[in-house]
Structure formats: structure tokens, C-alpha cells
Amino acid sequence: MRSVVPVHSPSLRWVTWYDILVVGGGFGGAFGARELERRLADHGDRILLVSPDNFLLFSPLLPEAASGTIEPRHAVIPLREMLRRTDLLVGEVTAFDAVARTATARSVGGEIHHIEFRSALLSPGSIPTTFPIPGLLDNAVGFKTLADAIWLRNRVLHQLDVAAAEKDRDDRERALTFTFVGGGYAxxxxxxxxxxxxxxxxxxxxxxxxxxxxWVLVEAQDSLLPGLHPRLAKFTERVLRRNGVEVHLGTRLESCENGTVVLSDHTIAPYASGTIVWTAGQRPAPLASSWGLPSTERGSVPVDDHLRVDGHPDIYAVGDFAAVPDPEGGLAPPTAQHALRQARVAAANIAAGLGVGASERFTYRTRGLAVTLGKWQGTAEVGRLTFTGPLAWWMGRSYHLLMMPGIARKSRVVSDWTMSLLFPRDVSQLGSLGTPKPLAPPPE
Ligand SMILES: Cc1cc2nc3c(=O)[nH]c(=O)nc-3n(C[C@H](O)[C@H](O)[C@H](O)COP(=O)(O)OP(=O)(O)OC[C@H]3O[C@@H](n4cnc5c(N)ncnc54)[C@H](O)[C@@H]3O)c2cc1C
Structure with missing residues (x-):
């Protein structure tokens, strides 16, 4: 069913035909492709997944990758290990036409691929929401990618070394001040x-x-962790305050030029912060309008309860990119647990469209939420029950482990967790080793 046609043009190299194009290798894309493989095992349909990375980032483990509790490599699942029958193109979809059913992708090597397809599953996720706050783009970092997590771990250790060698009190304080803007889960x-x-x-x-x-945590709303049971949000605030974190609720970041933080609560004097982390929410990947897809005010793509994009019966969208009707009313929240369930339903419906199995509706109801707060501390909500402390911490970990595909990955993570409980943390800082040292020139 596949034709690969080399095209004699300097930029456009290949025209390829696939039954199904999957965009994004995150929770929606990778789990969707895996479900398609399972459902279409005996059917011979061809699936292409385009993803900028060759791995699925297991974002619930990102905070632990940042703190070094687990190896950053263990917070990802290689897509080639997870998917056996799907072709993987490492690169980005740069253009998409839902009517002509064509897409253009640029590979990591810079090659341009023209793709024709019958059905598509779109899950390009989200990007950090930003506002025009003076100094934000130059002085703050996000917390979304593995690179962000690795950078932050190295940053904390680097700032310790800076402070240890610093004689000036103000500079030392600046090095050891960390401001997080956004009191959501991340x-x-x-x-x-x-x-x-x-x-x-x-x-x-x-x-x-x-x-x-x-440590300063700034949140615009009057409570941390919106969506979580208020008792658990209060518990989280107490744990953080007890650990010495300054929590400023109902407060916004006004500016952070040259690393000087000015908050909307003017009773807090402006202060110098060596590290500013922007975690004030995500917005859908800004692709809908340029790809000719319908979009909500937030920029997400509206789908029906079969995950079909409005007006395009063979195009499905899931995850943070999609506005999915929640069976309990409103829209499904942008979480990994929802993205992967939506992906399975969308895959079932794509397979049904190809004559395999019956179509399904998305009926998943949120089972629970868990937040880990460092070693032995956490909060969890399961149905109407709420948990705090070490039990909640353990429940959160167990749930993440259950979601993780593959016994090998699960074992690596469990082994990291066990080691971190038995032995002191590794505090080596390898950030400066990112670029190889140039060779010394030959002697004159
Ligand atoms: C720090 C952090 C912690 C989190 N913790 C939890 C948690 O504990 N529990 C939970 O349920 N949820 C959690 N989430 C939310 C969860 O990660 C997301 O809801 C989930 O990843 C959404 O899946 P997705 O497929 O829509 O997007 P993603 O998993 O982000 O995948 C999208 C993929 O598409 C790729 N992409 C983007 N544009 C293109 C393009 N043009 N072409 C090809 N590929 C493209 C992206 O690079 C990315 O790989 C957390 C998120 C963060 C940031």
C-alpha cells in the first residue's frame, strides 16, 4: 500500500503514502500508534509517526528527573522500543492539509517529506503559556522538556558552587534564590x-x-493546585511553608528584568532571583489555524465524543491539543491519563474506519490525582477519598509506574527509587560537559 517516490527537487525529497499519519510522539501519539498496531496487527496497514524526539517523555516523572531521584534517561521511553510496526520519522510536521489529506514534514537531517494519508491522529501537545511580562523571556526558563529538567538540576548544583565561593552577601543571596511562577502541578x-x-x-x-x-512560589489564584480537593491544596501549602518555601497566593509576577523580581503584592520588596522558573500553565500547540483546523478561543481543536475533528471525519485529535468533551461535563483536563485514554479510543475509531472492530465513544472519568512533594511527602485523591503524607506519596509513585509501558523501563525506575532511598543523592554537576572541549592546536 505504500509508494515512496523520490522527487527531483532540492528541497522536497520524498512523497510517501500511509494509511495513518500520527503527529506527535507524546502520550497521545505514542499510545495511539501502539493501539493502532495492536488493532491492525493482521491488516497490513501502514502507520507513520512524526515526532521531534525519538522517545516518549514520561512527564509525570520529570520533577524526579530534575532532582536526580531517577536518571533522566529513565524518564523516557524510546519510540522504536515501544512501537514495532510503525515507521518513525524524527522531525516535525510543518504543514498539514485536512481536506487534501497531505502533510509536509522536515526530518532532523533537514530533508523535506511530503506525506499523503487516509486518516490522521493529531497529538502535538502544548507549549508554555506566556504573557508580555517585562524580562520574562530573557530571564525565566520553562519546565516542560527533559532538557529543562536536566538544566534545572545542574543549575541548583551550580548555584551552590557559586554561592560557596562568593564573598559578596547580595550575590550569594541572589545565587541561592529560586522563584517559581505558577502553583499548578508542574x-x-x-x-x-x-x-x-x-x-x-x-x-x-x-x-x-x-x-x-x-524558595518562592507565586500563584495568581487564591489556592495552589487548581482542580485538586481544597483540603489537599491546603495540605500542600502547609508542607511547602513548613519546609521554608515562601508561598504567595493571589499574586502575579509583574516583571523580572535582569533577574529582579517584582510581584503584584507590593508589600513584598523587589528581590534578585538567580533562577526564575515559569510554570504558569500550558496552551495547545499553536498549529490549528495554520493547519486549517477549527479551533476554540484557547487554540485547541474541538472534537466530538469519538475524538473526530469537527468537520473532518477522518482526522482525530487528542491530548493537550484537543478540546475533548468530558463525560462529566465541560472539557476533559489536559493530563497524561486523559491523553492516553483518548488515544486508545481514537485508535479504535481509526481502525473501525478501516473496517476493523467497532467505533467507540470517549467515556473516561478522572480516576484520581496524585502530587509528590519530595521524599515521603505527597497528596492524592482517588474518587471521593483523599490521602496525604507517605501513603499518598507511595500511591502517586505506584500510579505512575502502572502507566509506564514496558517491564524494562518500570524496573529501571524502581531501581532508581530504591537506590535513592538507600544511598545519598549524587550531587555531581555535569551541565558544563554538554559541549566537547575543542582540541588543542598542534605545537608551533
Ligand atoms: C512537568 C509536568 C508534569 C506533569 N505531570 C503529570 C502527571 O503527573 N499526571 C498527568 O496525568 N499529567 C501530567 N502532566 C501533563 C501531561 O504531560 C500532558 O497532559 C500529556 O503529555 C499530554 O499528552 P499529549 O500527547 O497531548 O502531549 P505531549 O505528551 O506533550 O506530546 C506532544 C508531542 O508532540 C510533539 N510535537 C509538537 N509539535 C509537533 C509537530 N509539528 N510535528 C510533530 N510532533 C510535534 C512534541 O514535541 C511532543 O513530543 C505533566 C506535564 C508536565 C509539563
């Missing part, structure tokens, strides 16, 4: 994990004390 978990890394690491620095750090 911000709270990342801050809690990095704080726990810093408290472990500081023991190796005789000239520094845990109290030398200043």
Missing part, C-alpha cells in the same frame, strides 16, 4: 523536588546552610 512538584535536592546537596558545603536558600 510548579509545585518541580519546586518540592528541587528543594529536596538542594537540602540534600547543601550538607556537602560546610560554608552553606539549608536556610541560606530562598
Amino acid at each position: 510548579g509545585v512538584e518541580a519546586l518540592a523536588e528541587l528543594d529536596s535536592l538542594a537540602r540534600d546537596a547543601v550538607r556537602r558545603y560546610p560554608s552553606l546552610r539549608p536556610g541560606d536558600f530562598r
Whole structure:
């Protein structure tokens, strides 16, 4: 069913025909492709997945990858290991035409591929939401990718070394001040994990004390973790405050030019922050309008309860990119647990369109939420039950482990967790080793 036609043009190299094009190798794309493989095992249909990375990033483990509790490599699943019958093109879809059923992709090597397809599953995810805040783009980093997590871990350890060698008190304070803007799941978990890394690491620095750090969490709403049971949100706030984190609710970042943080609550004096992390939410990948797809005000693509894009019966959208009707009313929240269930339903419906199996509706109801807050601390909500402390921490970990595909990956993560409980944390900072040292020139 596949034709590969080399095209004699300097930019356009290949025209390829596939039964199904999957865009994005995250929770929606990778789990969707895996379900398609399963359903179409005896059918011979061809599936192409286009993803900028050759792995699925298991984002619920990103905060632990940042704190070094698990190896960053263990927070990803290689797509070639997870998918056996899907062709993988590492690159990006740069153009998409839902009516002509064609797409253009640029591979990592820069080659341009023209793809024709019968059905498509779109799951390009989301990007951090930003606002025109003076200094934000130049001084803040996001917390979304594996590179962000690795950078932040190295940053905490680097700032310790900077502070340990610094004689000037103001510069030392600046180095050890970390500001997180956005008290949702990503911000709270990342801050809690990095704080726990810093408290472990500081023991190796005789000239520094845990109290030398200043951790600030800024949240525009009146509560942390919107969507979580208020009792659990309050518990989280108490745990953070008890650990010395300054939590400023109902407060916005006004500016952060040259790393000087100015908050909307003017009772807090502007302060210098060596590291500013922007975790104030995500918005759908901004692709809908340029791809000629319908879009909501937020920029997500509206789909029906079969995950079909409005007006395009053979195009399906899932995950953070899609506005999916929630069976309990409103829209399904942008979480991994929803993206992967939506992907399975969309895959079933694509297979049904190819004559395999029956079509399905998306009826998944949120089972629960868990937030880990560093070693032995967490909150969890399962149905109407709420849990806090070590039990909730363990439940969160177990749930993430259950979601993770493949026994080999699960074992690696469990082994990292066990090691981190038995032995002190590794505090080596390898960030400066990212670029190879140039060779010395030959002697004159
Ligand atoms: C730090 C953090 C922690 C989180 N923790 C949890 C948690 O504990 N539990 C939970 O349920 N959810 C969690 N989430 C949310 C969860 O990660 C997302 O809801 C989920 O990843 C959405 O899946 P997706 O497929 O829509 O997007 P993603 O998983 O982000 O995948 C999208 C993929 O598409 C790729 N892509 C983008 N544009 C293109 C293009 N043009 N061509 C090809 N590929 C493209 C992207 O590079 C990416 O690989 C967390 C998110 C973050 C950032």
C-alpha cells in the first residue's frame, strides 16, 4: 500500500503514502500508534509517526528527573522500543492539509517529506503559556522538556558552587534564590523536588546552610493546585511553608528584568532571583489555524465524543491539543491519563474506519490525582477519598509506574527509587560537559 517516490527537487525529497499519519510522539501519539498496531496487527496497514524526539517523555516523572531521584534517561521511553510496526520519522510536521489529506514534514537531517494519508491522529501537545511580562523571556526558563529538567538540576548544583565561593552577601543571596511562577502541578512538584535536592546537596558545603536558600512560589489564584480537593491544596501549602518555601497566593509576577523580581503584592520588596522558573500553565500547540483546523478561543481543536475533528471525519485529535468533551461535563483536563485514554479510543475509531472492530465513544472519568512533594511527602485523591503524607506519596509513585509501558523501563525506575532511598543523592554537576572541549592546536 505504500509508494515512496523520490522527487527531483532540492528541497522536497520524498512523497510517501500511509494509511495513518500520527503527529506527535507524546502520550497521545505514542499510545495511539501502539493501539493502532495492536488493532491492525493482521491488516497490513501502514502507520507513520512524526515526532521531534525519538522517545516518549514520561512527564509525570520529570520533577524526579530534575532532582536526580531517577536518571533522566529513565524518564523516557524510546519510540522504536515501544512501537514495532510503525515507521518513525524524527522531525516535525510543518504543514498539514485536512481536506487534501497531505502533510509536509522536515526530518532532523533537514530533508523535506511530503506525506499523503487516509486518516490522521493529531497529538502535538502544548507549549508554555506566556504573557508580555517585562524580562520574562530573557530571564525565566520553562519546565516542560527533559532538557529543562536536566538544566534545572545542574543549575541548583551550580548555584551552590557559586554561592560557596562568593564573598559578596547580595550575590550569594541572589545565587541561592529560586522563584517559581505558577502553583499548578508542574510548579509545585518541580519546586518540592528541587528543594529536596538542594537540602540534600547543601550538607556537602560546610560554608552553606539549608536556610541560606530562598524558595518562592507565586500563584495568581487564591489556592495552589487548581482542580485538586481544597483540603489537599491546603495540605500542600502547609508542607511547602513548613519546609521554608515562601508561598504567595493571589499574586502575579509583574516583571523580572535582569533577574529582579517584582510581584503584584507590593508589600513584598523587589528581590534578585538567580533562577526564575515559569510554570504558569500550558496552551495547545499553536498549529490549528495554520493547519486549517477549527479551533476554540484557547487554540485547541474541538472534537466530538469519538475524538473526530469537527468537520473532518477522518482526522482525530487528542491530548493537550484537543478540546475533548468530558463525560462529566465541560472539557476533559489536559493530563497524561486523559491523553492516553483518548488515544486508545481514537485508535479504535481509526481502525473501525478501516473496517476493523467497532467505533467507540470517549467515556473516561478522572480516576484520581496524585502530587509528590519530595521524599515521603505527597497528596492524592482517588474518587471521593483523599490521602496525604507517605501513603499518598507511595500511591502517586505506584500510579505512575502502572502507566509506564514496558517491564524494562518500570524496573529501571524502581531501581532508581530504591537506590535513592538507600544511598545519598549524587550531587555531581555535569551541565558544563554538554559541549566537547575543542582540541588543542598542534605545537608551533
Ligand atoms: C512537568 C509536568 C508534569 C506533569 N505531570 C503529570 C502527571 O503527573 N499526571 C498527568 O496525568 N499529567 C501530567 N502532566 C501533563 C501531561 O504531560 C500532558 O497532559 C500529556 O503529555 C499530554 O499528552 P499529549 O500527547 O497531548 O502531549 P505531549 O505528551 O506533550 O506530546 C506532544 C508531542 O508532540 C510533539 N510535537 C509538537 N509539535 C509537533 C509537530 N509539528 N510535528 C510533530 N510532533 C510535534 C512534541 O514535541 C511532543 O513530543 C505533566 C506535564 C508536565 C509539563
